[in-house]
Amino acid sequence: MTGNATDTILLAVTGWDPDVWVSEFAKAAPKRKLVLNSTDKDKIRYALVWKQRQGSLAGLPNLDVIFSLGAGVDHIFHDQQIPDVPIVRIVSPDLTMRMSEYVVWQVLDHHRLGMRYRQQQGQRVWHEDRRQPAAHEVNVGILGLGVLGRDAAQKLRALGFRVSGWSRRLQTMEGITTYYGKDGLKDFLKDVDIVVCLLPLTPDTKSILSMSMFAQMKQHGPLGAPTLINAGRGGLQNEPDILAALDRGMLSAVTLDVFNREPLPKDSPLWTHPQVTITPHAAASSSPQALVPEIVAQIESFERGEPLKNIVDRAAQY
Template sequence: MSLIFVAPDRSLSAWKDAIHKVDPNLDVEIWPQIDNPKRVQFAVCWNQPKHVLDNYPNLKAVSSLGAGVDHLLEDDFLPADVNICRVVSSSLIQQMKEYVLGTVISIQRNFVHYIRQKDQQQWQAHTHPLASDLAIGIMGLGKLGKPVAQQLSELGYQVNGWSRSPKTIENISTFAGRDEFSAFLQKTQILVCLLPLTDETNGILDLETLKQLQSPSWIINVARGEHLVDEDLIYALDTDIIKGAWLDVFSEEPLPDRHAFWNRSNIMITPHIASITQPSEVADQIVENYKRALSGMELNYEVDRQKGY
């Protein structure tokens, strides 16, 4: 029996070492060097190629290498009877809190403008709103969205949250479902997307959504690139519907050299680094779920295929 890692765009030696620190007796292999496909019973994946996961006839379960699972749910070659789980860690939450707070403060205090002014040897002050005057909307109030919203609220920002089902969070105005989506947007100046990617949320950051934000407005996308309709963002920026965007995720990664986002000074780009899984922190979760899968037990952090998270 073996556990395999399938992540062609990641260096995986640290992952293998972390697993062996938890249980040195486990047989751990890294795709594509798999000795015997029939021995594979558990896979840990990130952006796996097509026609990989259907090569293992005894595969019982698959785990995402991170918090997102859309790369697994969208894999038509993953057998329907294979259970899916994710990893959850405090550092993923902390990193996301840091990233979103950093982008919010950079937008609020015009730091990008000042960095560019320094390059041009310009000395010019810009006005900025107080935290208490800035309305931030968090789309998605799950394991990442809720703590992000709470941190911003504790620092004095006006925080609204929107989710699929009703949530109650102290000091945060919450909205739920499509019926309350417009009301949520109309109270938002900086829109932060932390939604899971599902059929319902694919393309949710479209022109209709952007037009309903308070002016001036920004968006921050740290969820999945497919949430955003790229051409709608370009149009909204070029017509002053919104002021700017801070993007860490893209529908195609790495972002192609000729993509229009590169040429827009009001789009900030980071290379999908908002929250990165640390092998040493989640290796015990992976080993635990591997053993649960072998025993026929319910997985920790198991994903509902129908809901998409």
């Protein structure tokens, strides 16, 4: 490890304005060089990426670390020429809080019949006889108990909801009922009223939000049929199955922040379905002002010989 403050950092992003990242790096690490292309391949020691172009990280002989600029890392693995170096996930208090805010907002909106009241307002209809269950009567299930899922679960528990969580491996949380593995998923689904999906996108989770899952959910809870909120990745959801489940009454409502194609095509029937709430991949946007200092701190600690934090398991792809 021979890093120093003059080593070059590659910013490889698509779909984002790179200027704000460049500006924040100039403030946080003025002695380091940040470039938008890999012309001087042998000088690049670190790569900061978001949906990087295919092959943009290939042929960098001195690359030490790849940093994902978003909470997920599936976008990195779409590139078939990823160098065999550590990949680091972003774990930021700012990002975690933004996601928890989104989850709490949407859970409360469905719990307090927000969609129904907005529809009634549009029709100038006044109904006073709607019973709303108390929070403790409603079980919110979190799919994915990583940093984001655990924080959202704790905040929902503080509001009085019953909260359960599912993960691939066994995890325990005080006050939260946890399940794990394939068998545990079946038990998890039997008792959820609102499902919040915060899973990573991997070969094992692709299209997991599908008819086979919806058929395992209870259909007569305090809110009627269950509600789905997906703020994870678009590839987790089978969108035709979601629409079919809504139309068959297997789901009462859904909130989707992510989609298989983004931006969501204008001809998608999701736009106009009365039981669908759409947000434009805005649940937890990466803030350069919050993330850049943390990345710089990771680089500096790495160069001091300290271990990297939040390294991605390449086999599991998260």
